[in-house]
Amino acid sequence: MTLEQLPPLRDALAEHGLLARKAFGQHFLLDLNITRKIARLAQVGPGDQVIEVGPGPGGLTRALLETGAQVVAIEKDQRFRPLLEALAAAASPGALNLQFADALIADEAALGGGAAHVVSNLPYNVGTALLIKWLTGRWTPSSMTLMFQKEVAQRITAPVDGEAYGRLAVIAQVTSDVRTVMDVPARAFTPPPKVESAVVRVTPRPDRPSPARLDALQKLTAAAFGQRRKMLRASLKALGGEPLIDAAGLDPKARAETVDVGGFLRLADAWITERRR
Incomplete structure (x- = not known):
């Protein structure tokens, strides 16, 4: 058949x-x-x-x-x-x-x-x-x-x-x-x-993030969107708060849904840099 x-x-x-x-x-x-x-x-x-x-x-x-x-x-x-x-x-x-x-x-x-x-x-x-x-x-x-x-x-x-x-x-x-x-x-x-x-x-994408950046992104997006009605300075407080957000060039008063993919990548890079210190 x-x-x-x-x-x-x-x-x-x-x-x-x-x-x-x-x-x-x-x-x-x-x-x-x-x-x-x-x-x-x-x-x-x-x-x-x-x-x-x-x-x-x-x-x-x-x-x-x-x-x-x-x-x-x-x-x-x-x-x-x-x-x-x-x-x-x-x-x-x-x-x-x-x-x-x-x-x-x-x-x-x-x-x-x-x-x-x-x-x-x-x-x-x-x-x-x-x-x-x-x-x-x-x-x-x-x-x-x-x-x-x-x-x-x-x-x-x-x-x-x-x-x-x-x-x-x-x-x-x-x-x-x-x-x-x-x-x-x-x-x-x-x-x-x-x-x-x-x-x-x-x-x-050919320029997909490294495993380390992806791991950081998963942690940061889970925190940011887990409390999406809160400002970043509150939702990301446990992961670095305002110093982290400033290092990424973002507004601490912004909410997660207004941050584009590039902004989250900058957050990931800032978080990785801080952890290496």
């Missing part, structure tokens, strides 16, 4: 009596027109290494395999093993590597052979945690094309002083170029979620 001969995803789910599990944040994307568009937006093709998290019944996986990419699919829910193994058998030999594991603790560098693109309809309950892992961890993807709840997508791409601007925007934008490339309505999913979704394209 080839990929083209596989039964429709809806029929395969019905045959195995599989329903989405709320505890896993599952919503199935069964429309192959949409999954193929996501694969095109990911700009992957023959020979590319792709890591997909949460393939579920394999809708996006099919579309990725159709591009000729080599796919590593990481799935925590063992219920999908029969569907995914059937997909692997229908694909070209070795094209689909199935890993039944928790993506939060997976070693992507080993699974993807080093350089790999991440393309996923991420489970809602772990999407942000996985993004932070890939943005700040030891392994950096070649690119990421990821579906999130629309609210999360807006937090990733938010401009400074925007309503959604916060810690996630700073970490994402200091490490990567980010943009929303596709909106996906709730009705496209089975079962439909209560929220709209969006696909975000994340391309790592």
Whole structure:
């Protein structure tokens, strides 16, 4: 059996009596027109290494395999093993590597052979945690094309002083170029979620901060946005207060949402310099 001969995803789910599990944040994307568009937006093709998290019944996986990419699919829910193994058998030999594991603790560098693109309809309950892992961890993807709840997508791409601007925007934008490339309505999913979704394209920047600067940024943004209604001199008091803020050339009376990515980088550098003294 080839990929083209596989039964429709809806029929395969019905045959195995599989329903989405709320505890896993599952919503199935069964429309192959949409999954193929996501694969095109990911700009992957023959020979590319792709890591997909949460393939579920394999809708996006099919579309990725159709591009000729080599796919590593990481799935925590063992219920999908029969569907995914059937997909692997229908694909070209070795094209689909199935890993039944928790993506939060997976070693992507080993699974993807080093350089790999991440393309996923991420489970809602772990999407942000996985993004932070890939943005700040030891392994950096070649690119990421990821579906999130629309609210999360807006937090990733938010401009400074925007309503959604916060810690996630700073970490994402200091490490990567980010943009929303596709909106996906709730009705496209089975079962439909209560929220709209969006696909975000994340391309790592060549000038991404060093691990030390990223560590400092995470601490500073956690403090600053943890008390976002407070002025910086209050929210950052435990990390250096006004001397730190002055060293970064910022206004101690400013609030976190008015500080751009460059301002937070200056704060990180000032904090690192102070700790070295």
